[in-house]
Amino acid sequence: MARLKPASGYVxxxxxxxxxxxxxxxxxxxxxxxxxxxxxxxxxxGDYSSTRYSExxxxxxxxxxxxxxxxTFSTGVLRGHEGGPLVIGNMMYVHAPxxxxxxxxxxxxxxxxxxxxxxxxxxxxxxxxCCDTVNRxxxxxxxxxxxxxxxxxxxxxxxxxxxxxxxxxDGDPTKGETGTSAPLVVxxxxxxxxxxxxxxxxxxxxxxxxxxxxxxxxxxxAGPDKDMLIDPEKTTSLGKPVGKDSSLKTWEGDQWKIGGxxxxxxxxxxxxxxxxxxxxGNPSTWNPVQxxxxxxxxxxxxxxxxxxxxxxxxxxxxxHHEWDYDGVNEMILVDQQIGGQDRKLLxxxxxxxxGYTLDRDTGELLVAEKYDPAVNWANKIDIKTGLPxxxxxxxxxxxxxxxxxxxxxxxxxxxxxxxxAAFSPKxxxxxxxxNHVCMDYEPxxxxxxxxxxxxxxxxxxxxxxxxxxxxxxxxxxxxxxxxKWSLPEPFSVWSGALATxxxxxxxxxxxxxxxxxDAETGKELYKFKTxxxxxxxxxxYELDGKQYIAVLSGVxxxxxxxxxxxxxxxxxxxxxxxxxxxxxxxxxxxxxMTVFTLxx
Amino acid sequence: xxxxxxxxxxxxxxxxxxxxxxxMLSDWRCLIAIAAIFGASGGASHAQEAAGAEEEKPYHxxxxxxxxxxxxxxxxxxxxxxxxxHGPDGAGSSFGxxxxxxxxxxxxxxxxxxxxxxxxxVNTATQKKxxxxxxxxxxxxxxxxxxxxxxxxxDGVVGRGRPAKHADKPPEAAEAEAACMGQ
Numbered sequence: 001m002a003r004l005k006p007a008s009g010y011v012x013x014x015x016x017x018x019x020x021x022x023x024x025x026x027x028x029x030x031x032x033x034x035x036x037x038x039x040x041x042x043x044x045x046g047d048y049s050s051t052r053y054s055e056x057x058x059x060x061x062x063x064x065x066x067x068x069x070x071x072t073f074s075t076g077v078l079r080g081h082e083g084g085p086l087v088i089g090n091m092m093y094v095h096a097p098x099x100x101x102x103x104x105x106x107x108x109x110x111x112x113x114x115x116x117x118x119x120x121x122x123x124x125x126x127x128x129x130c131c132d133t134v135n136r137x138x139x140x141x142x143x144x145x146x147x148x149x150x151x152x153x154x155x156x157x158x159x160x161x162x163x164x165x166x167x168x169x170d171g172d173p174t175k176g177e178t179g180t181s182a183p184l185v186v187x188x189x190x191x192x193x194x195x196x197x198x199x200x201x202x203x204x205x206x207x208x209x210x211x212x213x214x215x216x217x218x219x220x221x222a223g224p225d226k227d228m229l230i231d232p233e234k235t236t237s238l239g240k241p242v243g244k245d246s247s248l249k250t251w252e253g254d255q256w257k258i259g260g261x262x263x264x265x266x267x268x269x270x271x272x273x274x275x276x277x278x279x280x281g282n283p284s285t286w287n288p289v290q291x292x293x294x295x296x297x298x299x300x301x302x303x304x305x306x307x308x309x310x311x312x313x314x315x316x317x318x319x320h321h322e323w324d325y326d327g328v329n330e331m332i333l334v335d336q337q338i339g340g341q342d343r344k345l346l347x348x349x350x351x352x353x354x355g356y357t358l359d360r361d362t363g364e365l366l367v368a369e370k371y372d373p374a375v376n377w378a379n380k381i382d383i384k385t386g387l388p389x390x391x392x393x394x395x396x397x398x399x400x401x402x403x404x405x406x407x408x409x410x411x412x413x414x415x416x417x418x419x420x421a422a423f424s425p426k427x428x429x430x431x432x433x434x435n436h437v438c439m440d441y442e443p444x445x446x447x448x449x450x451x452x453x454x455x456x457x458x459x460x461x462x463x464x465x466x467x468x469x470x471x472x473x474x475x476x477x478x479x480x481x482x483x484k485w486s487l488p489e490p491f492s493v494w495s496g497a498l499a500t501x502x503x504x505x506x507x508x509x510x511x512x513x514x515x516x517x518d519a520e521t522g523k524e525l526y527k528f529k530t531x532x533x534x535x536x537x538x539x540x541y542e543l544d545g546k547q548y549i550a551v552l553s554g555v556x557x558x559x560x561x562x563x564x565x566x567x568x569x570x571x572x573x574x575x576x577x578x579x580x581x582x583x584x585x586x587x588x589x590x591x592x593m594t595v596f597t598l599x600x
Numbered sequence: 601x602x603x604x605x606x607x608x609x610x611x612x613x614x615x616x617x618x619x620x621x622x623x624m625l626s627d628w629r630c631l632i633a634i635a636a637i638f639g640a641s642g643g644a645s646h647a648q649e650a651a652g653a654e655e656e657k658p659y660h661x662x663x664x665x666x667x668x669x670x671x672x673x674x675x676x677x678x679x680x681x682x683x684x685x686h687g688p689d690g691a692g693s694s695f696g697x698x699x700x701x702x703x704x705x706x707x708x709x710x711x712x713x714x715x716x717x718x719x720x721x722v723n724t725a726t727q728k729k730x731x732x733x734x735x736x737x738x739x740x741x742x743x744x745x746x747x748x749x750x751x752x753x754x755d756g757v758v759g760r761g762r763p764a765k766h767a768d769k770p771p772e773a774a775e776a777e778a779a780c781m782g783q
Contacts, residue, residue, distance in 0.1 A: 078726070079695050098727055123722040127731035130684055132695060198684070286680075404762065440762060444676060447781050452736035458679035460761050461688070560694030565687040568761035589694060 031141060031185060032271060034088070038501075039542040041087040044137040044182040045420055045496075046539075048269040049333035052422035053499045054540045058547035059598060060502040064516045064526045067596045070548060071111060072531075075101060075591035080535055080556020082418070083137030083182060084496065085593060086145075087541040087550075088159070093140070096591055097556070098126055098133035098150045104162060107543050115162030121151045128176045128451065130198040131558035134535075136266075136418065141185030142210055148179040148192050154208060156190075166213040170194060170206055175450045177201045184267040186276060186306045189216050193263025193278060197326065200258035200284040200454040203298075205267075205276075207309060217309035221261030221280040221297055222247045228297070228311070229304065235311040236363060238386050242314065250294040250319075258448050259291075260284035261298035265328025265418050270344075273361055275303045275312055277346060279327035286324055287443035287456035288397040294319035299327040301348060301356070303363060313363030315386055318352050322396040323377060323441060324412035324457075325352035330420040331360075336428060338366055338479050347478040349421055349432050351414025352388070354381055357478045369481025371474065372415040372434055374464040377408055396441050396457070404442040411439035411461045413492065413558060420537060421476075424499035427519050429484055430476040431505045433493035437567065438464050460568045470567065473497075473507055473515075475522060485522040491583055494559040495551070496537025506549060508534025510559055511586040514551055514594065530594045533587040535559060546597055554591035555583070658708075658748040661757050665765055669773055671758065672766035674749025677742040685730075689760045690753045695728070703754035711747055715739065741780035 034040055035047040038055040046052045059067065075081065075096040086093045090108040095101070099121055104114040126133055129150060139146045144165060145157045152171040155164055170192060171177035176199025184191045189207040197203070203221035208214065219229040225245065232244040251259060261280040268277045283298035285291060299318040304311050318325045332347045338357070346360035353375030357367035368381035377395075378388035392398050394408045413435045421432040439461045446456030463470055471489035476482070495508030503519045510533040516526040533555025540549050555564075566582035660668040667675075679688065685696035692698025703711065718732035733739035739746070752758040 123720060123727065123729045124731070126722075126727055126729040127685065127718075132693075133727070442676065442762075444680075445781065446680070447737045449736050449738075452731075452733070453681045453684070453738065455680045456738075458676040458762075460679075556694045561684060561696075562688055562693075564694040565689070565691030565698070568688060584692075584694075 040089065041085070041539045041541050042140055043086070043184070044083055044139065044537070045266060045268070045330060048271060050266060050268040050330050050420065051332060051334065051499070052420055052497060052537070053424055055501045056540055056542055056547045057501040058542070059500065059504060059549065061504050061518050061525055063598060064502070064504050066598055067516065067526050067528070067549070068599050069528065070595045070597040072595070073103075073105070073111060073593040075103070075552075075554070075593070077101060077554070077591045078589040079554070079591075080132040080134045080560050081552040081554030081591045082134040082535050082537075082557055084537040084539045084552055085550055086138060086140055087539070088140050090543065091159070092550075093138055093145055094552075094593055095135055095138050095147065097135050097554070098129070100135055100147060100149045102138060102145065102147055102157065102162070104145075104159070117147070117157055117162045119147075119149055119153070119155065121149060122173070125150045125173045125178060128173060128196070128199060129178050129180065130195070132556045132560055134180050134557050136180060137182040139183040139185050139190065141190065144210070146183040146185065146190050148181060148183050150178055150180070152177055152179045152194065154179075154183065154190065154192055154213065156210070156213060168208060168213040171201070175199065175201065176452070181264045182266070184269065184276070185210065186269050189306070191267055191276060193265070193267070195262050195264040197260040197262040197264075197281040197284060198453055198455055199451065200260065200448050201262055202257060202259060203262035203280050205263050205278060205304070205309075219304060219309045219311070221263065221300075222251065222256040222259045222283075222295070224248060229309045230311045230314075236313045237315060238365060239362060247296045250296040252292045255291060258284055258454065259295060259298065261295075261300070263328065265326070266330040266420060268331045268333050269306060270333055270360060273344075274306050275360070276306050277301065277303050277331040277333070277360065279329060279331065279348070281326035281328050282321045282324050284454045285446050285456040286321075287401065287446055288320060288322040289401045289443060290445060290456065295321065299325060301327060301331065301346070301358070303360065315358065315363055315365065317350050317354070317356065317386075318388065320397065323352075323408060325350065325414055327351070329414075329416060329418060332421065332423050332430065333360055334423055334425075334478070336479050345478065347423070347430060349416045349430075349476075351410070351417065352377070353410045353415035354378075355476055355478060355481060357481070367478065367481040371432060371476055371483065372410065372436060372472065374409040374436060374438065375415060396443050401443050401445060404440050406440045407438060407465070408441055409438040409464055410435060411437040412441070412459055413437055413461070413562070417494065417558060419494050419535070420496040422497035422499040422505065424505070424519055426501065426503065428477070428479075429519070430478055431497045431499055431507070431519075432474050432476050433495055433497055433507055434472045434474055435470065435492040436464060436467065436472050437461050437470050437492065461562055462568050470563070473517070487517065487522050487524070490581075491563055492559050494535040494557060498538040498540060498549070500540060506538040508536065508538060508551055508553070510534070510555060510563060510583055512553055512555070514538065514549070514596070528596070531592045532590045533560070533583065549596040550593060552591065552593050555587050555589060559583075657751070657755070658744065659752040659757070661752065665763075667752070667758060667763040667766045669767045669769050670745040670748045671752050672763055673742055673769075673773070674745035674747065675763060677738065678746050678749055681736075681739055682746065690750050691760065699750050700754050703750050708747060712743060715743060715746075737781050741777060
């Protein structure tokens with residue numbers, strides 16, 4: 001267990017803290033009930049299953065064309081705005097990137113600011129965030145709002161007053177460890193993952209006791225079994241026990257200690273199985289030659305017991321990273337039929353371009369298919385072994401150091417990054433915001449210095465050969481692994497989707513459009529250009545009998561790094577007309593929330 | 601580049617001041633090696649090549665577009681470390697300034713000063729913070745290369761993306777690199 005500094009005078013119970021049964025039942029029941037009320041939006045991905053689906057149906061595919069802006073709100077922060085607001089009762093909680101301001105707005109009083117919280121953070125945190133100073137949102141539980149700050153601090157705020165109840169430092173930003181992910185409240189605990197894979201940070205997920213911020217458990221992404229909370233005999237991978245030292249065996253020497261596998265994405269929870277699900281990121285460095293082995297458990301889906309943190313099953317999607325395909329994207333938990341049988345599924349759209357469908361109880365792999373036809377680094381995934389069938393031409397390991405491997409699809413951005421997909425039980429389809437970008441990748445030797453970038457590769461990105469758009473918004477059938485429809489977008493779709501019972505699906509674009517499309521056909525029904533590019537997630541709620549749609553604008557994030565300047569011209573130059581147009585020609589910075597509704 | 605020796609000395613002085621007690625052996629080795637590189641390749645050779653030209657350039661681009669090794673090396677290192685804020689090819693991002701423009705204003709001395717020591721502009725309107733790379737061998741061992749590349753980009757003689765052709769790595773560069781990186 002690493003250093004944990006009590007930051008507000010609370011004494012921390014050390015590892016294996018006493019379980020608080022009283023709070024346990026209450027908080028769990030409260031959130032389980034709240035997530036079923038479509039009038040509220042109580043966790044960043046809508047519900048524990050991360051479906052981003054709402055039962056609200058006042059806005060329909062027939063009337064969405066009449067949508068109007070009801071009100072807007074400026075966060076006062078310029079940089080990339082990921083995530084989205086929570087709505088609990090008549091209160092809305094809006095967050096911002098660094099300095100991580102949080103606003104509590106009273107929706108019943110025209111959005112009056114009830115409180116504002118702005119932490120004091122060392123600005124030296126700013127440059128150790130790899131891809132802009134984003135934050136993916138706050139969480140709610142037991143009358144508190146939980147904020148995971150850039151400097152890794154987890155803060156509990158009184159939801160009514162904004163007063164700090166407790167705070168705890170999760171890591172050390174001087175070593176490049178930062179916080180960008182949204183917390184997940186499960187029972188009496190708050191779970192967070194860490195960021196810093198480009199700085200040689202070792203990944204972990206930590207559960208803090210909601211009552212006082214003391215640590216309940218921490219599970220590392222690599223290293224000895226006991227620190228990863230892996231049981232060599234009980235933890236399985238594709239049905240088989242992982243065995244002793246299953247991670248240590250896959251690293252050279254002590255490299256795992258600066259090995260990455262950070263956990264900066266989303267977490268989901270199945271209350272019946274009592275399992276939490278999340279993915280781990282890239283192992284450090286980006287130079288595969290310098291980092292022999294499978295590097296377990298980077299690029300892995302993990303299922304852990306919510307109470308103890310013990311891993312039930314793991315599945316490494318991309319052993320031995322050669323392209324930066326982090327496995328942190330959201331895990332969507334749905335119950336669907338496969339081959340005529342009811343299955344408890346976990347659906348995951350990985351950076352590596354494959355859409356995975358697994359049995360979320362056992363970790364059995366059921367479907368793994370490309371969700372962007374451009375994907376070429378692997379031909380397919382072997383369902384039995386779970387291993388990708390790699391194409392040697394695109395292997396930066398096989399081609400070696402100081403060699404430029406060309407035409408690899410997807411680019412390091414992945415066919416999709418963290419921007420969460422949505423699922424509609426009405427159509428049985430997943431709505432997935434995607435990137436359509438390829439790359440050249442040249443790895444080279446790099447030295448590790450604590451707190452300094454540890455990358456070791458140079459990349460050029462461009463659209464797939466002969467194509468002129470950088471993104472698609474797709475509908476996906478996870479039971480068969482097939483694309484139902486695909487809408488081309490000029491830029492990567494970097495906004496989280498929302499599906500609703502009104503048969504409308506919403507998403508945002510990098511130019512700043514909020515778009516509404518028909519859930520069945522993908523036909524565009526409405527669009528409105530918000531003040532800045534959208535990398536936030538679309539949410540919905542109901543107040544006084546009216547349905548609202550809310551989204552944060554504020555271009556930035558990783559997309560803002562590459563696309564603001566325009567991507568590099570396709571080296572082949574085959575008809576990629578206008579593909580290297582720059583995002584900066586379409587939108588400018590500025591954090592604003594825009595809320596839409598139907599006219600009276 | 602007359603002021604090279606002075607720069608090297610200043611790096612050493614600054615590092616001892618700013619990071620008390622944290623320097624490790626490898627860091628010292630790196631800094632000493634930097635001094636050596638500055639003395640040898642980074643300054644002298646280019647200065648000599650450029651002698652007689654109107655203005656000395658830190659890069660050399662052949663008529664067929666082949667870029668010299670330092671410029672190519674700078675391309676690789678820039679697009680590994682610096683681009684995460686300053687955008688691909690020095691073209692800027694949604695929050696980091698485009699160095700293609702900055703290098704039209706900044707002198708070599710100002711450039712190295714900012715890279716080594718960092719720069720802050722944090723107030724109510726903006727939160728810009730450039731870290732200090734003075735202790736990062738991945739940057740310091742290639743500081744002149746990165747400067748050469750960005751200057752070539754800024755002067756418009758090297759375009760976006762990877763230079764199509766580049767000179768091989770000369771043995772001196774390989775030696776200096778090995779010494780500086782401690783490999």
